[in-house]
């Protein structure tokens with residue numbers, strides 16, 4: 429997928445402006461010449477190359493710092509507003525898009541990072557792993573204690589295998605200690621730590637069905653946790669039609685590893701686009717692309733850092749957006765402030781995870 433074409437050449441070959449921007453910013457792994465050692469690509473950016481051109485990426489925190497230093501007019505097209513007591517940025521040509529820099533304290537960020545790994549993937553919430561393994565309980569606890577998810581039972585064994593809702597028999601999986609596994613008996617096994625790394629999304633509240641790209645209200649679900657609901661209601665205020673309160677009914681939690689990206693898309697499965705999507709960034713810094721109503725409009729690139737919140741309502745709901753790039757590694761991820769808060773023994777797995785990952789929680793009113 430990565431690493432075979434120079435970014436500039438790859439970008440130029442793309443048919444739409446959005447795809448060109450995605451190619452421009454995505455992570456290019458070093459080229460591996462046949463039979464030789466990997467070498468860094470000239471001008472290719474990549475893991476630690478540092479040669480890529482990020483000068484066009486809007487950096488709202490740098491704008492804040494410049495303003496605090498008494499200088500710096502805002503670049504053309506960017507506004508800074510006080511809306512309902514929130515100090516936020518917007519783009520003059522993208523009504524309905526709001527950027528709230530540093531909306532969450534370090535303590536709040538750590539709380540939501542822990543919840544994203546510990547509570548949010550718990551059944552009945554579904555994750556990308558559910559289709560492969562069935563419901564997995566206590567994944568984080570299993571990962572912290574080095575457990576292994578093991579397939580138990582034989583599809584032809586009436587007693588041990590379980591029935592799916594469609595009547596097919598399927599094996600079930602359970603966590604075991606390494607010492608409990610008898611080689612030769614095990615069909616499939618995966619370390620819980622690997623599964624956490626493979627976690628790509630989980631859904632809270634009304635469950636989103638990715639195959640139908642719609643909400644499936646018949647699926648069992650819990651309501652959005654009260655604290656998350658309260659946070660979303662508060663943060664949605666600047667983008668809400670006046671006098672109305674945001675009703676958090678569903679959330680998608682995205683988990684990004686170093687080379688993961690989220691392709692350009694529009695979130696159009698909610699009934700009322702006047703209500704915002706409240707989108708929380710946690711962990712490693714990323715580039716977020718905000719385009720127009722077609723992929724042909726050139727998107728604006730901006731950095732999102734841990735604790736930033738983005739709101740998309742009204743016309744901005746119709747705009748293509750995506751995440752082409754995550755910055756991992758201590759100098760680029762910009763998460764050093766989280767480290768002291770996650771330095772207790774019990775948090776060591778989470779600290780290790782978040783140093784190479786970004787989590788996004790986006791909360792929606794569906795009806």
Ligand SMILES: O=C(O)CCC(=O)C(=O)O
Pocket residue numbers: 680682690695707709716732749750751788790
């Ligand atoms: O990760 C992000 O910041 C954006 C996520 C997003 O657009 C989505 O889940 O629909």
Ligand SMILES: [Fe+2]
Pocket residue numbers: 693694695749
């Ligand atoms: Fe989205």
